[in-house]
Amino acid sequence: MEENEHSIIRAVLSGNKEAYGALVVRHSYAIFRVAFRITGDQADAEDVVQEAFLLGYLKLESFEARAKFSTWIYRIAVNCALNLKNKRKPDAFRIAEDADITQHQVQVADTAASPERLLLSQEIDALQARAMQELTAIERTAFVLRHMEDRSTEEIAATLQIAPNAAKQAVFRAVQKLRRCLAPLRVTA
Amino acid sequence: MNHLTEEQLIEHYYAESAQSAGIERHLRECNGCAETYAELRTDLDAIEPITAPARAAGHGQLVWQSIRNFVPVHRQQQQGLWQRFSHTKGLSFATACTLLIAVAFFAGRQWENYQRPLQIQAAANDRARQPIGLVVLGDHLGRSERFLVALRHGDSTESSALVKAEAQDLLSANRLYRESAIKSGDPAFAAALDRLERVLVEIANEPPNGSHARLAELQKELNTDGLLFEVRVLRSRVQDEQREQQPAAVRTLGVLI
Numbered sequence: 001m002e003e004n005e006h007s008i009i010r011a012v013l014s015g016n017k018e019a020y021g022a023l024v025v026r027h028s029y030a031i032f033r034v035a036f037r038i039t040g041d042q043a044d045a046e047d048v049v050q051e052a053f054l055l056g057y058l059k060l061e062s063f064e065a066r067a068k069f070s071t072w073i074y075r076i077a078v079n080c081a082l083n084l085k086n087k088r089k090p091d092a093f094r095i096a097e098d099a100d101i102t103q104h105q106v107q108v109a110d111t112a113a114s115p116e117r118l119l120l121s122q123e124i125d126a127l128q129a130r131a132m133q134e135l136t137a138i139e140r141t142a143f144v145l146r147h148m149e150d151r152s153t154e155e156i157a158a159t160l161q162i163a164p165n166a167a168k169q170a171v172f173r174a175v176q177k178l179r180r181c182l183a184p185l186r187v188t189a
Numbered sequence: 190m191n192h193l194t195e196e197q198l199i200e201h202y203y204a205e206s207a208q209s210a211g212i213e214r215h216l217r218e219c220n221g222c223a224e225t226y227a228e229l230r231t232d233l234d235a236i237e238p239i240t241a242p243a244r245a246a247g248h249g250q251l252v253w254q255s256i257r258n259f260v261p262v263h264r265q266q267q268q269g270l271w272q273r274f275s276h277t278k279g280l281s282f283a284t285a286c287t288l289l290i291a292v293a294f295f296a297g298r299q300w301e302n303y304q305r306p307l308q309i310q311a312a313a314n315d316r317a318r319q320p321i322g323l324v325v326l327g328d329h330l331g332r333s334e335r336f337l338v339a340l341r342h343g344d345s346t347e348s349s350a351l352v353k354a355e356a357q358d359l360l361s362a363n364r365l366y367r368e369s370a371i372k373s374g375d376p377a378f379a380a381a382l383d384r385l386e387r388v389l390v391e392i393a394n395e396p397p398n399g400s401h402a403r404l405a406e407l408q409k410e411l412n413t414d415g416l417l418f419e420v421r422v423l424r425s426r427v428q429d430e431q432r433e434q435q436p437a438a439v440r441t442l443g444v445l446i
Binding site for chain 1: 195196199200203205229232233235236237238239241242244248249250252253255256257259260261262263264
């Protein structure tokens with residue numbers, strides 16, 4: 001597949017613009033998935049997908065033959081998503097650090113499938129989503145790449161073009177903030 | 190071993206710790222750290238990966254259609270061939286540097302060859318632009334200065350005859366220099382030569398048996414001291430210009446060699 005992608009890229013660079021469509025079709029969902037995880041918004045994620053493939057096409061001359069196109073376009077997409085998050089204003093609803101966590105306590109001991117359980121699951125998802133919104137753009141991106149995309153610290157640093165130690169610290173800060181925000185989940189019946 | 194920090198535990202959770210075996214051993218021995226790590230693992234395990242909404246089958250094609258009208262056609266065939274020849278960036282850089290130096294060297298040689306006739310022409314033009322031929326003019330002004338000095342100190346009819354002959358000789362040359370000064374656009378020089386010419390005309394047209402008193406009167410009328418000073422200034426200016434022109438000429442010759 002990799003060799004096939006390289007031949008597609010050579011064709012594009014030789015003037016066959018339509019060949020790029022095959023690369024877009026092949027990688028669009030993977031790019032959408034990471035964009036959605038970073039932005040948390042479907043429309044934003046679609047914007048990131050378009051922007052990433054557009055930039056990828058325009059920068060295709062700088063693509064090195066030894067690299068994998070999937071890794072290359074993934075990095076472009078992550079940076080597009082990060083830039084988008086940085087441009088966006090903070091969400092109106094944010095969890096204050098000194099908020100009374102007892103107000104958000106939920107019970108998770110009951111494992112039986114029931115309407116209450118479904119409601120509980122939805123509440124946990126909402127709490128997690130709010131906790132993710134509490135993170136800065138770089139913390140959220142680093143955490144998504146580490147925890148959900150299973151990327152190593154070195155890969156995160158390379159993708160975000162930061163030092164490995166800075167990438168590690170961003171993940172640490174994200175975990176600490178998330179644990180603080182998700183503390184109510186630890187209260188069991 | 191000290192208790193493990195939260196950072197160490199997080200690293201261990203993501204299997205990125207360089208001391209994984211030591212941390213595992215510590216967790217078996219230290220209940221406090223084991224409890225902390227269990228809490229951390231519970232918290233992080235609870236964070237499910239965000240599930241992206243499913244996309245329609247033709248999603249990729251839709252994305253391509255949305256951008257295809259905004260992208261230009263690449264025309265990089267030549268660059269592609271070039272990249273194939275130069276496999277590494279370092280090689281490309283070294284090749285570019287070598288080419289640049291070679292081009293600069295040959296451009297310099299060509300420029301020098303191109304400039305040589307221009308410099309010769311420029312030197313010729315410079316000489317043509319000189320108000321009057323500096324060397325000859327310098328001689329003329331030197332003679333004029335000596336003439337005016339002699340005129341000021343002249344005290345006999347014999348000397349008066351000599352002065353008159355010298356004035357006649359200088360007069361024709363001075364006319365030529367004055368006309369040249371006017372043509373070359375040097376009005377100050379032309380005016381000075383004009384004043385000198387009037388003195389020369391007066392003396393050249395004196396009757397041959399003119400008395401010493403008449404010469405003294407003429408000296409007074411013509412204010413030769415002022416004119417002498419003016420001629421000295423002109424001669425000094427011409428000498429300066431001669432000195433300035435000389436190094437330029439040497440440089441020009443240097444280029445020619």
